[in-house]
Amino acid sequence: MPTHPSIQTQHAIGALVGSAVGDALGAPFEFQHGGLYSARFPQPVLGGRGEMIGGGSWEAGEFTDDTHMGLALAESLLTRSALDPADLWSRWRAWASTAKDVGILTHHALACASHEGAAAHAHTTNGGKSAGNGSLMRNTPVALFTLRGPLESAVALARAQSRLTHHDDANHEGVAIHTAMVRAGVLGEDMFVAMDGAIAALHPIAREHWRALLDSSWTPAQAKFGNGTVWTCLAQAVWAVRHASDFEESVRTAIDLGDDADTVGCVAGSLAGARWGVQAIPSRWTTYVHGAMQTPTGERRYDYVALQEIARGLLGHKPVPFTPSDAEGGPTRVHADLPIYAADLTGASKAPTDWAVVSLCRTGGAFARHAVRREVFLIDQYEEHDNANPRAALADAVASIDALLAEDPTRPVLVHCHGGHSRTAFVLKAWAMRRKGWSQDEAHAWLVQSWDRVHTKNPVFARVLREEWR
Ligand SMILES: [Mg+2]
Incomplete structure (x- = not known):
């Protein structure tokens, strides 16, 4: 339960990164029709580049208009400290001028030089239909930016951003519900209780409509409209997250519904990321998520760390500066038979680009040319609340090492963190405990034979290995 600010931050990062991951996946x-994701990936692909495959005009891991529009909204909020329609409009129009895909209603609206009257223009141009999912898919930054204020202000901001391009009341009702759910997830509250509260606050006719759509008994087979509409898109995303046991299952089932799969994946990813936090999102997905878009001042590129910083910024936090490690340690082989190596960041950055790299700290882009890599979100601080879900991050790192070894037993797998001391030892010891059936002490004794940087000062890591790992 995210009751502490550092845990809330990781759930907020989860919401933003989760939406981008669902979009890119x-x-x-x-x-296309449903079921294709499961047909392509009947089992999770833990090694290689995972399930980020791209397709059409999309690179592997590249996110689409859903995330672009949300990032433009986030950066406008951060720059203007409020919703400034004129500023946001210039950002959206700059993006649309070179975008690979723009939704129909949004395209009609952004044809207008000013936001004034644009939504009504789009509604008319589109034959009086404007209940698309375009204002929902970009809404996640609103819930983060307004987290410290009252729910009423959050909902008002969501409705205001929706009205800029979308004319139908259903759009504004959808973003109101979505805002309440993401907010509740980040705050550690029950997002389905918050959903019921948001529905209860709607106009009576809308209330009955949404109550039926978002009821726990609803299934995608009952949908009356396609998932390009706000109604079915939100209903499918809520259904996917409600019936899943983790982030991965939420997004997989959402994408498997087909049709507007990136947008349903994006909305489900925002809810699941808020609910379970960034450490619950598989690193084989987060590592490769990226995109670029035109802004009024030129093109900007985004990667996983950039998304983390935007989420932090929306909560009012300062950026976490990147510092290179000062010494050079490794890569040093730590296993007699298997090509497993340990290093600090500076040592790791010298590794050949055909090595697989498991990074447990920020890398400053040091491994961008490594085709096979993982960036695992793990904080080396000593309080229980510093990591929202260290067990999930650890399990991800260990499973990645095993999968990468199984895939190519001759390819080195390099595990590193900033100093090579704490996180590297945490993960390598956990791997050895699983592989050999060792205790934590036995794994420690093995690792220090070859890697003298090991230290055991982090009491949370020691507790996780002792209580949650064997
Ligand atoms: Mg899209």
């Missing part, structure tokens, strides 16, 4: 399956 779903992009290759957009406008």
Whole structure:
């Protein structure tokens, strides 16, 4: 339960990164029939480049208009400290001027030089239909930016951003519900209770409509409209997250519904990321998520760390500066038979680009040319609340090492963190405990034979290995 600010931050990062991950994973399956994701990946692909495959005009891991529009909204909020329609409009129009894909309603609206009257223009141009999912898919930053204020202000901001391009009341109702759910997840509250509260606050006719759509008994087979509409898109995303046991299952089932798969994946990813936090999102997905878009001042590129910083900024936190490690340690082989290596960041950055790299700290882009890599979100601080879910991050790192070794037993797998001391030892010891059936002490004794940087000062890591790992 995210009751502490550092845990809330990781759930907020989860919401933003989760939305981008769902978008990028779903992009290759957009406008196709359901079930294709599961058909392509009957089992999770833990090694290689994972399930980020791209397709059409999309690179592997590249997110689409859903995330672009949300990032433009986030950066406008951060720059203007409020919703400034004129500023946001210039950002959206700059993006649309070179975008690979723009939704129909949004395209009609952004044809207008000013936001004034644009939504009504788009509604008319589109034959009086404007209940698309375009204002929902970009809404996640609103819930983060307004987290410290009252729910009423959050909902008002969501409705205001929705009205800029979308004319139908259903759009504004959808973003109101979505905002309440993401907010509750980040705050550690029950997002389905918050959903019921948001529905209860709607106009009576809308209330009955949404109550039926978002009821726990609803299934995608009952949908009356396609998932390009706000109604079915939100209903499918809520259904996927409600019936899943983790982030991975939420997004997989959402994308498997087909049609507007990237947008349903994006909305489900925002809810699941808020609910379970960034450490619950598989690193084989987060590592590769990226995108670029035109802004009024030129093109900007985004990667996993950039998304983390935007989420932090929306909560009012300062950026976490990147510092290179001062010494050079490794790569040093730590296993007699298997090509497993340990290093600090500076040592690791010298590794050949055909090595697989498991990073447990920020890398400053040092491994961008490594085709096979993982960036695992793990904080080396000593309080229980410093990591929202260290067990999940650890399990991800260990499973990645095993999968990468199994895939190519001759390819080195390099595990590193900033100093090579604490996180590297945490993960390598956990791997050895699983592989050999060792205790923590036995794994420690093995690792220090070859890697003298090991230290055991982090009491949370020691507790996780002792109580949650064997
Ligand atoms: Mg899209």
